[in-house]
Amino acid sequence: MAEKIMLIDGNSIVNRAFYGVPLLTNGEGRYTNGVYGFLNILFKLLDEEQPDYLAVAFDLHAPTFRHRTFDGYKGTRKGMPEELREQMPLLKEVLQAMHIPIFEQEGFEADDILGTLSALAEKNGIVPVVVSGDRDLLQLAGETLKVRIPKTKGGRTETEDYYAADVQAKYGVTPAEFIDMKALMGDTSDNIPGVPGIGEKTAAKIITQYHDIETAIAHAAEIKPKKASENLAAYQEQARLSKFLATIVRDMPLEWDKESLKIGDMFNQTAYELVKRLEFKSMFSHFEGSASAPKQAEQTYRFVADREGAKEVLAALKKGEVGYAFVYENEEGQGLALYQEQLGGVWIEASMAFLMQELLEIFQPFFADSAYRKIGHDVKKDIRFLRSYGYNGFTAEFDTAIGAYILNATGSSYEYDDIAATFLNETYPSQEEVFGKGRTKKAFAALPEAERTAYGARQAEIFFRARKVMEERLAENEQKSLFYDMEMPLIYVLADMEKYGIKVDKAALLAYQKRLGESLDGMEEEIYALAGEKFNINSPKQLGVILFERLGLKGGKKTKTGYSTAADVLEKLRTAHPIVERILHYRQLAKLKSTYADGLLAVMDAETEKIYSTFNQTITATGRISSTEPNLQNIPVRLELGRELRKIFIPESAEFCFLDADYSQIELRVLAHISGDESLIAAFKSNQDIHRMTASQVFHVPFDEVTPLQRSNAKAVNFGIIYGKGAFSLGQDLGISRKEAEEYINAYFARYPKIKTFMEDTIKNGAKNGYVSTLWNRRRNMPELQSSNFMQRAAGERAAMNMPIQGTAADIIKLAMIKVHRALQEGGYRSRLILQVHDELLIEAYKEEKDAVAKILKENMEHAADLLVPLDVDVHEGASWFEAK
């Protein structure tokens, strides 16, 4: 079989890739999506074509012979976006590392290089395959020369393939005629003029009949329509010029050196290192089969499945650092993996013959003794698991999931394979790759013994070794205290909160659900009547049609998919039609019923009638914790009907009551501290109504004469400042002009100049360092700040200004939780912390301890941090969350 060469149009493929793959950055903050997309296309096509030779051609910035012939050539083309431009050297670096030849030649475009190389290849008996995103290349298609046009769609790459016959079939012209067609119709993207008045349709007709422009010009008089006929005659020189510009050169001066094009050791160590640095995990596998890939997991692990073996392992275990990992399948423990340097990796498996209960019993001394300094991953999960077997008090020294999160809070996941890739530069199959997914998912027990062993023991080893790397990086970042004194201790607080859960008044919740259901039924009928037909009110699409087409309301398009029917749009239409108000009301009730009434009942434990949320410590970019299944941090409170729902959250028994403590204005206080603004600090020190104070200072009115409107406007300004909000949207919210809003903001910054300085410095340092941080050195990487895209940079700047404020507040309440938890434990109280909602703690207090606990709460929260302003905490008591708020 003939040999094959693949020739790639570098610029056009990287462009396609860039726009087809969402903007990605790696941990260093470099944009990588263009390179990623390019390599994806490259690997896929290499796999399909199996070529023997390979080359990539790029355009240079220098003008080409086409520019010299025609000044306007490519004059309309916009430059590459900065986010892509900075990836070009990176792409070339990767190609070089893979020993893929790169062609660039002054005076010529990539097209010409491809045209010439493909011609040379054919002359030398090698079959060319040309890859480009640009249809101009179709003129090269031939009997054996295939042109492939890849498209990246939703992460997948599809290609359109063209031999000469395919071009004929699709466009009705031969590849050579394709050039003549373009000469007539022109090309705005390259600024090829063509002939005025001749577009794609007419050009196709003319070329199908006359085959080339010279013949067509000779027969210009016969051509219809008249306009085309006249213009073709009048602009024949322009047509010839256009043909010249559109023709790809196939004989430019180029050395043919076959050997240098031969595909060599592409998947080598240098390239692998680069791909790892770029964090292209899905590509690692390409490198693994090759001899130069790093060794990994060649080590053999021990498999143990009985009492005697387990006891031996325990005896061999030394006090000191130990990597450990439980393997779970649907919350059920399959076994325990341990790793120490002198021990190696061991997988101890539970089974019908060796129950998990026995396994845990044997290892009880290990779990109970903190001289075994345990390094695990998602320790909270292990605490819960051990507790379900009656073992309490488990502690670990290091949680690698949390370590990875502290070192990069914006990571997408922190699974063991992510940890190994990030900290050890090693790649392992992910959980999904081991077990599959969906209906073809395999059970753990279905894997061969050697795989089960490797899967478990490998994790314990990864955690053990990654800890050392993390430790160094935490030290470099001065984040050891954040990690060891805040995040690690918090694990046990959250584990307890998840253990206690919160009791639900089931009867009241059912009644609430029923009440909502009945209201909704009635409203549905009313809305159908007003609309004049039945439709699905929950479908924004159908609702949009009803409102803006059938009823003719003016709202216009807003979203990509059609009309926006969001609350703020409907709010403006409230008076336009009676249906609008009912829809808003319907939406409110529907939300309460589906998310809260139905949703909470679905997750309530039938046995205990409690709800057990999960608190996640590695999700948010700012350091807050999040709550899932259910989310207990977004229970309604702002509107009365929703707030009623809080009556169903009650203490576990009559011996308990709720104490709810919340920080007053914590974010503004943090802002006062971090910025050091004397005026704002003074306001908090004198314990004044801060929004009234701001109003008085910004609007220049005496404190006592501030009107309610001024106060509420000042409040909006205060919040706007925290979020980096601009004049436009502040004006929207307050219903004032952009100009007025701007004046408010200017007055604000004039009055509080250090806040302005703080914002500016945060952005400046963020851009310089690539991250912003809190008072406790929590970091958020912010590569967006270096973006040249206005929108992305502006959004990045807002996030950058907000993170130190929101994040420091998060740090403070975390410290408070640890203190409160410790004080309750050490004081031997039965009261316990059960919920955190960002600036609020909910305690289930043993009634006899109520007053003492209220004091503990207030003291520990107010003294969790020592700022330039006092922290102020309000504590309320009640027989439900509703009452205690």
Added chain:
DNA sequence: CCAGTCACG
């Protein structure tokens, strides 16, 4: 699986 919507701090 994504977009739209809406609940919270």
Added chain:
DNA sequence: ACGTACGTGACTGGA
């Protein structure tokens, strides 16, 4: 001139 507030999670409809 750009488009327009930070951070979350859950539910619904519809490709």
